[in-house]
Amino acid sequence: MISKSTVPLPAEFSWSTTDATNGTSGEGLARKFLSVVNGVPGVRTICDLGCGNGYIAGRLAALGYDVTGVDASRSGIELAKRTYPAVRWLSTTIDCQLCSEIGNSFDLVISSDVIEHLYMPSQLLDTARSLLKPNGHLIIGTPYHGYTKNLVLALAGKMDRHFSVLHDGGHIKFFSVKTLTELVKSRRFTDLTFSFYGRAPLLWKNMICHSRKSD
Secondary structure: OOOOOEEOOOOOOOOOOOOOOOHHHHHHHHHHHHHHHHOOOOOOEEEEEOOOOOHHHHHHHHOOOEEEEEEOOHHHHHHHHHHOOOOEEEEOOEEOOHHHHHOOOEEEEEEEOOHHHOOOHHHHHHHHHHHEEEEEEEEEEEEOOOHHHHHHHHHOOOHHHHOOOOOOOOOOOOOOHHHHHHHHHHOOEEEEEEEEEOOOOOOOOEEEEEEEEOO
16 A cells, blocks of 8 residues: 555656667657746746756755756666765655755745656645745656547557557656646646656646646
């Protein structure tokens, strides 16, 4: 049984011990994510929840941000420590107790391609909220799903491949703009804006939601 106080990432996931890059598509998404972060005024301190191999957190640190990266994967954190020493790294589950370890005054919390792996995605947002200072910002990235995209996949006969269940791990939540909006607003975040990456409009690969912590 999964504790309601934690948001674990898949225990079986292990990062390569040598590769701290994200591939061509991942690099494009990372650039998009960085551009969204750079567009938020007044940000100095950032926490990356589910930082994986540390690629985005490391890139942000290189731009001068004060970054803390958190992930449950020990192999990911060990790789991140070797590759991006300017970041503070923490290997632990993502839960609301994090604020006792790393504080509750971050200007910005980010999380890229994590929420779709979680049984209880609302807990990720609750953790982010506990780490943010008043009126702090949250940026969540996740694969995009919507009616038009799913219709095209169905007509092309690619639904089984796209939503494959024939491998361990993978995505278990599939967000549209509407459902991610409902979830983020339910955890008392406001002023939502969306950015998109990859393919054509309504067939995007990914979406990035920027919101602000309300009182």
